Amino acid sequence: MQDNARPHAARCIDDYQSEVRITKLEWPVRSPDLNPIEHVWDMPKRRIRSTPNPPETIGQLKTALVAAWDELPQVDIKNTIHSMPDRMQTVIRARGGNTRY
Incomplete structure (x- = not known):
């Protein structure tokens, strides 16, 4: 499974996946990303x-x-995971459209 981001849709990726017989699930373009890890x-980025004093070099950023x-x-991570039922209901109500998540 993958989203339809341009890097995933490159011909060389498609060719390789066909060659090694990887079957992809159909996935709608611009589908909401419900994976809690995203x-x-x-969180660290924010x-x-x-x-x-934000980092100015790659080393500082790392x-x-x-x-x-x-x-x-850990409570923030758990809260994100526990919010999944609400997130899914919101997406259902939005019929797959944009949500605040």
Whole structure:
């Protein structure tokens, strides 16, 4: 399964998947991303962006990212996972359209 992002739809990717007999699930374009990990990955990004002195080099960014990831409160991750029923209901009500998630 993959979204229909341009890098996933490249001919060389399609050719390789056919060659090794990987069957893809059909997936609508611009479908809502309900995978909780996408929202968890956003947490360190938001934390880093909110710092008064954001990283200026790749090395600083790596250090800041590891620190932000290590400092993620487990309760925030659990809350994201536990919000899935509400998220799914919101998507159903929106008929697959945009939501606040």
